[in-house]
Amino acid sequence: MESKKCVVLQMQIVYLLSLLFMSSLSLAADEEQNGMQTYIVWVEKPVAQGSSAQSHEDLESWYQTFLPESTIATSNQLSKPRIVHSYHNVATGFAAKLTPEEVKAMEKKPGFVSAHPEAILSLHTTHSPNFLGLNQGLGFWKGSNYGKGVIIGVLDTGVSPDHPSFGDAGVPPPPAKWKGKCEFNGRVCNNKLIGARNFNGISTGQPAGDPPLDQEGHGTHTSSTAAGNFVKGATVFGMVKGTAVGMAPYAHLAIYRVCSVAGCAEGDILAAMDAAVDDGVDVLSLSLGGFSRPFYSDGVAVGAFGAIQKGIFVSCSAGNSGPSYSTSSNEAPWILTVGASTIDRNIRATARLGNKKEYNGESLFQPNNFNSKIMLPLVDAGSLGNQTSAFCDPGTLKNVKGKIVLCERGGAGGRIDKGAEVKRAGGAAMILMNQRIDGFSTLADPHVLPTAHVSYDAGLKIKSYLKSTTKPTATILFKGTVIGDKHAPSVASFSSRGPSTASPGILKPDITGPGVSILATWPVSVDNATKSKATFNIISGTSMSCPHLSGIAALLKGSHPDWSPAAIKSAIMTTADVHNLRGKSIVDQTLKAADLFAIGAGHVNPSKANDPGLVYDMQPNNYIQYLCGLNYTDKQIQIITQQTVDCSKIGAIPEAQLNYPSFSIIIGSNKKTKSQLYTRTVKNVGEANSTYKLDILAPHKVDVNVSPEVFKFTKVKQTITYRVKFVAQDGAGKDGVLFGKGYLRWVSDKHNVTSPIVVIFGS
Secondary structure (H helix, E strand, C coil), X not given: CHHHHHHHHXXXXXXXXXXXXXXXXXXXXXXHHCCCEEEEEEECCXXXXXXXXXXXXXXXXXXXXXXXXXXXXXXXXXXXXXXXXXXXXXXXXXXXXXXXXXXXXXXXCCCEEEEEECCEEEECCCCHHHHCCCCCCCHHHHHCHHHCCCEEEEEECCECCCCHHHCCCCCCCCCCCCCCCECCCCCCCCCCEEEEEECCCCCCXXXXXXXXXXXXXXXXHHHHHHHCCCEEEEEECCEEEEEECCCCCCCEEEEEECEECCEEEHHHHHHHHHHHHHHCXXXXXXXXXXXXXXXXXXXXXXHHHHHHHCCCEEEEECCCCCCCCCCCCCCCCCCEEEEEECCCEEEEEEEEECCCCEEEEECCCCCCCCCCXXXXXXXXXXXXXXXXXXXXXXCCCCCCCCCEEEEECCCCCCHHHHHHHHHHXXXXXXXXXXXXXXXXXXXXXXXXXCEEEECHHHHHHHHHHHHHCCCCEEEEEEEEEEECCCCCCCECCCCCCCCCCCCCCCXXXXXXXXXXXXXXXXXXXXXXXXXXXXXXXXECCHHHHHHHHHHHHHHHHHHXXXXXXXXXXXXXXXXXXXXXXXXXXXXXXXXXXXXXXXXXXXXXXXXXXXXXXXXXXXXXXXXXXXXXXXXXXXXXXXXXXXXXXXXXXXXXXXXXXXXXXXXXXXXXXXXHHHEEEEEEEEEECCCCCEEEEEEEECCCCEEEEEECCEEEEXXXXXXXXXXXXXXXXXXXXXXXXXXXXXXXXXXXXXXXXXXXXXXXXXX
């Protein structure tokens, strides 16, 4: 009898849910038909009555006054409210379903600032702690208590909560300030995974209430990279065996699901950042982004400014649109913008040709049943038809059964997709060669058949061999995990580059971190080799480098709780490494010295960042004159700062005058831009009695004059201001050199405080 009741109850629930679902589909269709879409609406703060602070209820009531009158009085229970997100902390405004005509009418209402259709952003998709000098029981890791007590908020695709990486062994309870919640059913959250919330899809019309379970894997990977606990025996396809651990293994994690395979809605991202401030996070990590936009129309930039106003550090990925210039995302100077570089580990797969030549490449999939001793026929996919066959695009290959196929990157398919096409056509293996633009930058992927991913240079030599003989042959030698690449760290070809489009006077990216072939937690087994919950995957992207820096920022926050977000950022940048393991300049995908638009300040060095000596500190209000200098209107600046601004009274400064740890100078031959003078202020966070002397490496055809040339500090937190003058020499910018790079260093007995200088030569 009870079972029948249960069945009837389940049927009733399913029926009600189906009604709600069909209703939501109908409403979504109606919205689309009526021209509705989600807008981000910025408004002024309401005039306070008797108090300077507004409650959430006051703001909600204020936001409602901007809606069309007919929507405020609606009583239909199944109709969706127009406002899908209200912002109380990081921004003053809301996300709402509106028509263009309704937005036009809204512009006439007092207090309205601006509105724009929400953007859909994209995801920027271990051995790395050891490579960064973090060793269990030693040095900075131990001294920072592995991040204990620090809360990292990760905005991504959610999390797979039952993975051992999110176990709480050794992790204390969260601090009393934590106010967040866990939307998983049952006792899933713990002292490690202290919160999990789902914001994904709300602004695009999907029903709320689903738990923030990771269906894509991206969020699980980034979360464990930032703060995964120690998990022994981690491996993928039997490779890279060892202990997997995040940067801050005893820090707490708060997960905010804002993305799916369809992307990341701007309104949802802002709502999650707003909630994270209420919840009490210390660090925000966002491995997502879009195209460059002015900061007042960039939801991530606006939300990040609101976060730093609360003392929260924000780390974002630079993007995967390199190596072309001016491709960086997340360019605001209050954000740490992170590029991707390699570590000294390769998962080696070597292509051996019939002429005995060998070319090293990479592949995560290294099958035991592939007989490398047998030389197989080798064929160039480009010789089998048109250009699409050269790329091994879907459906383009034929007559390759039992052969090794040389495929080129590019075209319609991804790297793994090309192997799938070779396998479909009966090919035995694949050699995947880079395009010219990717140079020597190769990746270890979980391919579907035996593969060696080789450089562009190697690919050209293989093509030359194919033309030299009527019976070309090859095989692939799988050599497993190889540690000790002396070119590491090198900048990945995909890592987005500066100069910044939104603000060319600020050098972006700020820093690089490990982002190539990174092993971290994954929701499911990718090799079907284990039934254990301890499943891992290796993927690449600035999405992977960003959480490395988020975790390192958490360590620094734990070690120096009084440091501002700007001070933490400065410490990371001014102590960065600019040389690889060979002691030579860090290289890019061409194996030539990388420019500053690729590496920013350099490659992160966590232990040095913990003791930087000096920092370039700033408070949120210090950015206002900078924003005035970008020629933003007072209203546009108000969107970012949530306060009334009058640039005519406070004045404006050039971008390069901001007290930033790097210099980006646009210099020309005319009198106004040929000579430029700026100031910087440093704060002593090292020994009380210390002396620093100037060391300059001037950029190409630019004189750099600094005053004073010696600092003498007598106490901690003492500040000293210096002036630096950049003067273009005759002929600067007329010899074909577009950019110049140099360094300004303050050197003491114990510290080397380095600021990169990039000069853009103009007319």
